[in-house]
Amino acid sequence: xxxxxxxxxxxxxxxxxxxxxxxxxxxxxxxxxxxxxxxxxxxxxxxxxxxxxxxxxxxxxxxxxxxxxxxxxxxxxxxxxxxxxxxxxxxxxxxxxxxxxxxxxxxxxxxxxxxxxxxxxxxxxxxxxxxxxxxxxxxxxxxxxxxxxxxxxxxxxxxxxxxxxxxxxxxxxxxxxxxxxxxxxxxxxxxxxx
Numbered sequence: 001x002x003x004x005x006x007x008x009x010x011x012x013x014x015x016x017x018x019x020x021x022x023x024x025x026x027x028x029x030x031x032x033x034x035x036x037x038x039x040x041x042x043x044x045x046x047x048x049x050x051x052x053x054x055x056x057x058x059x060x061x062x063x064x065x066x067x068x069x070x071x072x073x074x075x076x077x078x079x080x081x082x083x084x085x086x087x088x089x090x091x092x093x094x095x096x097x098x099x100x101x102x103x104x105x106x107x108x109x110x111x112x113x114x115x116x117x118x119x120x121x122x123x124x125x126x127x128x129x130x131x132x133x134x135x136x137x138x139x140x141x142x143x144x145x146x147x148x149x150x151x152x153x154x155x156x157x158x159x160x161x162x163x164x165x166x167x168x169x170x171x172x173x174x175x176x177x178x179x180x181x182x183x184x185x186x187x188x189x190x191x192x193x194x
Contacts, residue, residue, distance in 0.1 A: 006190045007035035009080040011088040011188065016045030016124075018086035018107065023053045025183030031121040032190055035078040036190055040065065040090055065093060072099050084186060085144065089121055092144050102152075104144040107182050109174045111156055112140040116149030126174070136160055137170055139177045141185045155185045 008026070010019045019037060026032050037057040039046035050057040056078070064070040066159050075083070083096070085106040092104060094113045108116060120128070138158035143151040159173045176181045 005030075006032045006082060007078065007080045008032065008082050008084050009036040009038055009075050009078065010034055010084045010086050010185070011038045011040075012044050012046060012086045013039060013041055014044055014087045016049050016086065018182055019045065020049050020052070021083060021179040022086060022183045022186065023049060023055065025187070027053065028081045029187075032187060035080055036075065038071065038074075040088070044156045059190055061167065062090075065090065069095055072096055075099070082186075082190060087122075087184070091148060092146075093147065097144070097146060102143055104151075105154070105186060106142055106144050106149075106151070107148055107178055108140045108142065109137075109171070109178065110140065111136070111158065112142065112149055112153060118148050120149070123167060123171065126170040129161070130165070130167045134161060137174055139174060139181060141182060154189060155181065157181050 010022055010134050012019045023034050026034055034053070034055050037046050037050050037055050037165040039057070039059050040062065042059050046057045046059065060071055081103065083100050085104065097104065110129060115125045115128050136158045138156060140153055141155040142149070142153045145151040159175050159177055161170060
């Protein structure tokens with residue numbers, strides 16, 4: 001028998017382009033597999049991506065997420081050892097943090113600690129960067145704790161912005177980085193944590 005595979009669960013709230021990039025990256029990986037897709041929204045990309053890669057999915061309600069062990073138990077059933085947030089907008093509850101200490105990874109579409117905190121997600125971030133006329137933006141990949149965007153930073157990558165870049169352009173540049181680096185950083189995180 002070879003080594004046991006590390007199993008990821010990916011949480012998403014939106015279309016899931018990052019989730020898809022991660023699934024694709026680990027599709028035939030020897031040591032890491034995506035074991036479960038989870039979402040708080042039936043309108044997210046969770047079903048499409050599940051069908052595309054043949055990965056089981058879970059859709060949960062706010063009540064199930066915050067007031068029960070339904071999600072934690074489902075992760076355990078799928079033997080998940082690392083949780084990856086890919087555009088997931090809810091704060092992670094205590095039972096999940098306790099079950100996965102230092103094992104919940106998130107990506108933020110800016111260079112934390114700038115533009116972090118509640119409400120700072122998606123286009124809100126890029127608009128703030130635009131308003132401040134920043135010369136660079138980028139991505140931050142970090143571990144989650146009980147506060148938004150305040151966990152230990154694992155990785156940051158910058159991208160240069162041009163003077164005329166609109167929020168949409170900034171978003172595209174940053175998303176490109178997300179797709180390129182997120183899977184690699186997850187892989188590194190999992191292979192280094194011996």
